[in-house]
Amino acid sequence: MFAGLLGIEGLDRRVIEAILDRAKDFQAVPGQPLKRLDALRGRMMVNLFFEASTRTRTSFEIAAKRLGADTISITAAGSSVSKGESLVDTLNTLGAMHPDVIVMRHAASGAPHFLARHLPVPIVNAGDGTHEHPTQALLDARTILDRTGKLEGLHVAIIGDIAHSRVARSNVHLLSKFGAKIVLCGPASLLPKQLAEMAPGVTLTTDMKQAIKGADVVMMLRVQLERIHEPASPAGEYFAFYGLRLEHLQLARPDAIVMHPGPINRGRELSSEVADSQRSVILNQVENGIAVRMAVLERILSQ
Amino acid sequence: MRELLIRNGRVVDPSTQRDGIADVFIRGGNIVAVAPNFDAAGAKVFDASGLVVAPGFVDMHVHLREPGFEYAETIESGAKAAAAGGFTTICAMPNTSPVNDSATVTSYIVERARRHAIVKVLPIGAITKNSAGEELAGIGSMKNAGIVAISDDGKPVMNARLMRRAMEVAGSLGLPVINHCEDLTLSAGGDMHEGAESVRLGLRGIPSCSEDVMVARDILLAEVTGAHYHVAHISTHHSVQMVGFAKSRGLAVTCEATPHHFALSDRRMIPYDSNYKMKPPLRGTSDAEMVLDGLANGTVDAIATDHAPHAGSEKMQEFERCPFGVIGLETAIGLAFRDLVHPGKIGLSRLVELFSTAPARILKLNAGTLRPGAPADLTILDTGREWTYDVNKSFSKSRNSPFDGERFKGGPVATIVNGAFVWRADSAA
DSSP: OOOOBBBTTOOHHHHHHHHHHHHHHHHTGGSSSSOOOOOTTEEEEEEEEEOOOOOHHHHHHHHHHHTTOEEEEEEEETTGGGGOOOOHHHHHHHHOOSSHHHHESSSSSSHHHHTTTTTOOOOOEEEETTTHHHHHHHHHHHHHHHSHHHHHTEEEEEEEEOOHHHHHHHHHHHHHHOOOOOEOOOGGGGGOOGGGGGSTTTESOOHHHHHHHOSEEEEOOOOOGGOOOHHHHOOOHHHHHOBBBBHHTTTTTOOOOOOOOOOOBBBBBBOOHHTTTTOOOOHHHHHHHHHHHHHHHHHHHHO | OEEEEEEEEEHHHGGOOOOOOOOEETTTTTTEETTOOOOOOEEEEOOOOOOOOOOEEEEEEEEETTTTOOOTTOOHHHHHHHTTTTEEEEESSSSSSSOSSSSSHHHHHHHHHHHOOOSSEEOOOOOOGGGGSBBBBBBBHHHHHHHHOEEEEEEEOOHHHHHHHHHHHHHHHHEEEEEOOOOOHHTTTTOSSSSSHHHHHTTOEEEEHHHHHHHHHHHHHHHOOOEEESSSOOOOOOHHHHHHHHHHHTTOEEEOOOHHHOOOOOSSOOOTTGGGGSOOOOOOOOHHHHHHHHHHHTTSOOOOBBBBBOOOHHHSSSSSGSOOOOOOTTTHHHHHHHIIIITTTSHHHHHHHHIIIIHHTTTOOSOOOOOOOOOOOOOEEEEEEEEOOGGGGGSSOOOOOOTTTTTEEEEEEEETTEOOOEEEEHOOO
């Protein structure tokens, strides 16, 4: 049973492997002259984005279209949400229109989980507050696998505002299920010590150099200014201590890759040189986003 | 005059150190006698063989939502839920609209209760005007109108100097000061207990220290002022320890705990289910254990429900947008049996103390005893009764309980106020 995709935490490793394998098949689609398959013809996906997003929303839309599904995108601004309708009423209304799947992004952690208990429609979580962003972790895993062939035993450093990052949480769950060593790194007030209890194989450090030393993968997070309710330290301090520059990469393994979920802030989380270097796989991540989302949608809708 | 003989029950009354089979004879709404084989020809008889007969239970912390939020609860509906939960007296917190911060509002509540409530409803007055934490409310005139304590419950008194003044005033009036201990600068914006679970779920945390620092402050102020200070819904390991410390120093410091804080923990909540969202939040496992220990060893004085009804639409939202609070009047005794009596942590006598004798003593009520002359308020329990809580059959107007469908062994079977049955399990279903 694969009702929807709410998070990585509750997913079985075999399911993740199946999605990642299938995504590999779909990687070839953009190179084909006809980029549209028929697998999901006649099915309807609703993109419901309560939070601004360009790349994730577009990526889901392209993924659905490449599989032949019909898509509709709704953003909170300009919908009944901005007229004060409650989340449950919005979703009930959409549910009555019988979509086959709802892809949802929301600023509140757990909003899709709450709705999944009340709606019979499969829900794909496209990011909920500071909780999970499962398709991001899947596309990150696909990108790492394309370079390294395995996840087990890899040393992955995740650096930045961990406390507010749903990307970090989903990646921690996924990488841990495959036996990676995960080092989470950020300023103390953005690195709650209980993160170490979240999954096996997680360690914490506030020292960026220590985190990167010997790393196979360096994953930088966007600073989530919109989620930080109180400034923990001056912004300048943050960038001086937790921005990735070329010299840091000398501490990592020679073949280490640099990842970023985007959108990147050049000169903030990472320097322009790093973003444009051979180490950077940021654009591969974007490409894999479509392939992975095709695999997820196919899995949900072909049942 | 109306006479009632409650025959052959196990009478458990810590106020008179009685625990044994006896009859309770009631006339005209008062206890006349408690004795074995009492001869009362002509009186109506209730056979309590196999049952426990206790002084009426007192819930010193409920929210009845009237005036102002009658869509969620009224004095009438809350009192019915209380009766069905085995309570004969409930104390209404002042966070209504308007806030009970004046004799006018107090009198309104007293009058509404007199007309519509089947159990006794005693108002608690606000500490500060509009519970805004800026200037003291008219505490003396509210006392004359019938309040039994003061509290800004739902909000803490953040200003320490104002808290000190409140204790001085309340102390001179003989009223306890009840505080909702939460340092808002530490809890700011949190939705659940800060710990591994909040980190995992990506929800903002309410740290234990937000409660602890205010309990510590208030205990020091209680020592300075000599007032009777009472911690509402105590929830953390350190706060229980500090109350124990205050007691060991002989201070007039007491506290209550809610059933949900000993029955649940952050690890036992259904993620993002707002029926598990309340303040203080469900704490860690060791906190819940400390509360249980405190209830058993006397550090925690009383069980109070913090019954907090919210309409369904308010709770059917994203977790972080939902209001705090759960209903609890009808499940309190069942949970106490489940987690305290049946595991052997406390006996029946302590159970009655926690629900009746102690809250009556804290609030100086003419209640919590079966002494001849006392009002005939009684709670009759069946320790072996098996029952299932169905929240849709609750007498409360709200449905926000985490215990829907919970199966219990042991609970109330009848509630008597002023010598009259106000609820019976066998006629309620």
